[in-house]
Amino acid sequence: MSAAPALTLVSHHLCPYVQRAAIVLQEKGVAFARRYVDLADKPEWFRAVSPLGKTPVLLVEGDALFESAVICEYLDDVLAPRLHPQDALDRARHRAWMEFGSSLLNTIGAFYNAPDEPALLAKREELRARFAQLEAVLPEAGPFFNGERFCIVDAVFGPVFRYFDVFEQLGEPPLFEGLPKVRAWRAALAARPSVREAVGRDYADRLTRFLVERGSALSRRIAGRLG
Incomplete structure (x- = not known):
């Protein structure tokens, strides 16, 4: 698997879907930053990277991934150890x-x-x-x-x-x-x-x-x- 890219997890303090992504990132042992947003007052930069207006969003060296399942699958594809079964x-x-x-x-x-x-x-x-x-x-x-x-x-x-x-x-x-x-x-x-x-x-x-x-x-x- 390739070296870990620079990662920022756009987060909300209570969002369980954010927690999923954070857990997978921790299990991978990769460094990442967190940037919190107020979903009741969404800033324009957040609207630009989150088409559905929801957290989490993972910024991968400037590219934005949204939806927690997609984020978790991406992380499992590019970072060891694999968490999904091989079969x-x-x-x-x-x-x-x-x-x-x-x-x-x-x-x-x-x-x-x-x-x-x-x-x-x-x-x-x-x-x-x-x-x-x-x-x-x-x-x-x-x-x-x-x-x-x-x-x-x-x-x-x-x-x-x-x-x-x-x-x-x-x-x-x-x-x-x-x-x-x-x-x-x-x-x-x-x-x-x-x-x-x-x-x-x-x-x-x-x-x-x-x-x-x-x-x-x-x-x-x-x-x-x-x-």
């Missing part, structure tokens, strides 16, 4: 579970935006069902999605589990009881340096403020607990 069928299966992770993020968003308690509980049950699907496909030994080797699916799910770390800190009941493989995977990802370092130390505080400001059922629960 084409396994690689396709991993890409399918990456998409499953994106779908889970959408359900998490619906959970924290649920307008009332019945909707909140319904989304919680939907999340539980999705993680039960994962329980059925995770390896017995672990600790990662593909067994002993960390892969891009792990990079996708590190940010997913991080939401539940904060939800539980804010008093929400645990979701993963009775799902031992999911729980072990979550713990392994939480201990991984690349996953820990994908966000700033103020991530939990930033996410808490974001959740309280949603005006949702979860917002009211959290505000009541925080007094």
